[in-house]
Amino acid sequence: MDRTERFYKIDQLLTERRVVSFSVLEETLGVSRATIKRDLEYLRNRLHAPIVWDRELRGYRFETAPASGNAQYELPGLWFNASEIHALLTMQHLLSGIDSGGLLAPHIEPLKTRLRALLDTEEGASDEIQKRIKVIGMASRPPGLEHFAVVGSALLRRKRLLMSYYTRGRGQTTEREVSPQRLVHYRENWYLDAWCHLRNELRSFAVDAIQRVELVDVPAKAISEKTLDAVLGAGYGIFSGRRVAWARLRFTPERARWVAAERWHPRQKGRFLDDGSYLLDLPYSDMRELAADILRYGADVAVEGPEELREAVRSKLESALQRYC
Secondary structure (H helix, E strand, O other), X not given: OOHHHHHHHHHHHHHHOOOEOHXXXXXXXXXXXXXXXXXXXXXXXXXXXXXXXXXXXXXXXXXXXXXXXXXXXXXOOOOOOHHHHHHHHHHHHHHHHHOOOOOOHHXXXXXXXXXXXXXXXXXXXXXXXXXXXXXXXXXXXXXXXXHHHXXXXXXXXXXXXXXXXXXXXXXEEEEEEEEEEEEEEEOOEEEEEEEEOOOOEEEEEEXXXXXXXXXXXXXXXXXXXXXXXXXXXXXXXXXXXOOXXXXXXXXXXXXXXXXXXXXXXXXXXXXXXXXXXXXXXXXXXXXXXXXXXXXXXXXXXXXXXXXXXXHHHHHHHHHHHHOXX
């Protein structure tokens, strides 16, 4: 481990234990006695760590009552790994996308400040990190701020919502009373999982398609998380349904090298075939979103089953071809 990692490991040992012997430091850090002594000296003199040697306990510990006037002890920043950077920057991205200075700004800004502090490092401040690392969102549809606030309030207070909802597929607006269950951020957009009292079933609603919403002072119908996952999370994508079918897709050897590393669904099964192609099996409840994703791969994928999905994709390809004839 490098020196900064050793500093954090020393700090962790001294924080978690009453006293730490020199032999424990040697075994844990895996470096020479001279290196450990230099690290301890640096922590004391440069970073003002209140580390003292306890003669009676024969080990190092943090001084419980540091002398007044001592500079504040603070470790240097660590460089985050890929997943940590992505998580922090994505959270900033989400918070910025929810509100650019309106109703939620006073509540969101403290969170953004905390995230900026976490991203600060010795090598570069958070502004520099954000300038050098980008999180690019595609096809996002910003939700109405006032709608997002009401939905969030209803979720936490466990109240129902009365809303005017625009269904893009049919081009129709309907009035619905719903019991909100959870908010989902999926593919750069926000969705509300809720019990629809108009249809008497669980539905997923795009928050940006809500045209009017008001909180109703009636307790929301409670749905267990297990049921939510069974109905809304069993199949592929955002579309719901208890009926689950399994799609089998065969990707060409050229495309297989990418698809094999992708996660389409938590329950997917995949394997390479002798000719280098890749066979992917995954569940779906509604074929619309899955068919759209299949079409993105064009000639690099073939639907081997079930027949209804194969026919739907073939029909879409034929319709697309007609536009070029």
